[in-house]
Amino acid sequence: MPGSDRKTEWRQGCALPRDVAIALKLFHAEEGVRKLAIVVTHDCDLVQPIEVEPDVEVIAADLVERADGNFSFGKNPRKLSLPLERSGHTIHCMLRAVDKAKVSKAELFRAYPDTEITMMADAKVTLQKWLAARYRRTALPDEFDRRLKATGLYKELATILELNGEHVAALFFVTSDDEKPETESYDVVIYLLYSTAVDSSAALNASTKAAETIAKVFEVKCKKNGVWTEFELVECAAVSDEVMTIAMERQLKKWNADHLSLKTVPQGETRD
Numbered sequence: 001m002p003g004s005d006r007k008t009e010w011r012q013g014c015a016l017p018r019d020v021a022i023a024l025k026l027f028h029a030e031e032g033v034r035k036l037a038i039v040v041t042h043d044c045d046l047v048q049p050i051e052v053e054p055d056v057e058v059i060a061a062d063l064v065e066r067a068d069g070n071f072s073f074g075k076n077p078r079k080l081s082l083p084l085e086r087s088g089h090t091i092h093c094m095l096r097a098v099d100k101a102k103v104s105k106a107e108l109f110r111a112y113p114d115t116e117i118t119m120m121a122d123a124k125v126t127l128q129k130w131l132a133a134r135y136r137r138t139a140l141p142d143e144f145d146r147r148l149k150a151t152g153l154y155k156e157l158a159t160i161l162e163l164n165g166e167h168v169a170a171l172f173f174v175t176s177d178d179e180k181p182e183t184e185s186y187d188v189v190i191y192l193l194y195s196t197a198v199d200s201s202a203a204l205n206a207s208t209k210a211a212e213t214i215a216k217v218f219e220v221k222c223k224k225n226g227v228w229t230e231f232e233l234v235e236c237a238a239v240s241d242e243v244m245t246i247a248m249e250r251q252l253k254k255w256n257a258d259h260l261s262l263k264t265v266p267q268g269e270t271r272d
Contacts, residue, residue, distance in 0.1 A: 008109055010046050013119035013127060014039045015084070016058065020111045024103045026060045036061045036084075036093050036117070039108075040100065040131060055102040061093040068094065069165040073195075074130035077256060082127060085118040095127075097134050122197075133256070140253055143179045144186055147230045156217045157255070164210045167203035169193040169241060172252035185228050190214060190236040191252065193244055200240070207238035 021037035022029050039046070041057045064081070071081040071094065080095040119127070148154040161168055174189035192214075194207035218233040 008046060010039060010056070010108065010113055011043050012039055012041060012046070013124045014113035015117035015119075016108075017111060017114045020108070021058075021060070024058075024107065026058060026101060026103070034063050036063055038093075038095070038119070038127075039113075040127065042128075046105075050105050054105055056105050056108050057100055057102055059095050059097075059100050061095045061099070064092050064094050067092045070162060072126075072165075073169065074126050074133060075165070077130070077133045080127070080130045083120070083123055085120060087116050091117075095130075140173065140175075140255075141177060141179050144175065147186070151221045151230050153217065153221055153231070156221070157214065160210050160213050160217070164206045167194050167199075167206040168210055169195045171255045172249075173255060174252060185222075185230055185232045187232050187234055188218075189234050191239045191244075192237070193239050193241055196240055196242050204238060204240070211236045211238050 016024070016026070016037040016039070018032050018035075021027060021035070022032060024037075026037045027035040037058050037060045039056060039058050041053075041055075045053045046056065061082070067083060068081040070076070071079045074080060078097050080097075082093055082095060084091050084093060145154075148157070157171065161171060170193045172191045172193065174191070175186050180186060190211070192207045192211050194203040196203060215233060215236045218231060218236070222229055222231045222233070
């Protein structure tokens with residue numbers, strides 16, 4: 001037996017050998033060249049005795065030619081575009097939350113992980129936070145969400161963020177939790193969190209322009225004859241992931257529109 005309990009080589013993010021994934025019925029043999037199965041159970045649970053943790057959670061993913069910016073960095077709670085390393089080369093896969101399955105730990109531990117495929121540390125962080133986001137998402141008031149759609153702001157925000165998805169990590173609202181009457185506007189502050197991981201200058205420029213565009217859209221949609229209706233945009237600004245602290249993030253409401261390309265959190269760790 002290759003490994004069991006604390007001696008196992010299996011870790012979160014490990015890929016299953018294709019024949020093992022097929023034997024465990026995670027996908028069919030004819031799909032093999034286009035599929036990949038990844039362990040998503042946390043390391044702490046993988047090393048627990050089988051009597052305590054008898055199963056391992058895995059996700060069967062599609063191998064794709066390139067990354068999809070709409071679903072990278074944990075932007076969407078249902079789908080994730082994730083980079084992996086295969087023999088020193090970057091490959092890409094697409095995971096779907098609904099494809100998560102359980103397999104017997106005893107059966108899995110009869111095999112070794114696929115050593116040609118590696119999940120890098122930053123990709124593993126993204127995977128973990130994507131998995132967590134499935135169960136922890138901000139709920140904006142129903143009336144707030146209704147107004148976003150009725151005014152056309154929902155679609156406008158989606159378009160702006162998708163065009164800047166390479167740099168804009170997330171959109172956060174600061175607003176009331178209350179269900180306001182139709183005659184009362186929501187005061188809104190918007191922060192666009194941008195990633196400094198690759199090109200901080202380009203990210204700042206793109207997110208600043210996106211913030212300016214959003215401000216103009218709110219003016220067009222919600223300001224008539226100098227009077228705000230539905231929403232009053234107090235501020236819209238770009239914020240670096242090096243500046244936003246964990247404490248700040250907890251006080252904000254992150255917009256998780258299902259079809260949007262929004263990074264769940266910055267690629268780097270936020271600070272206390």
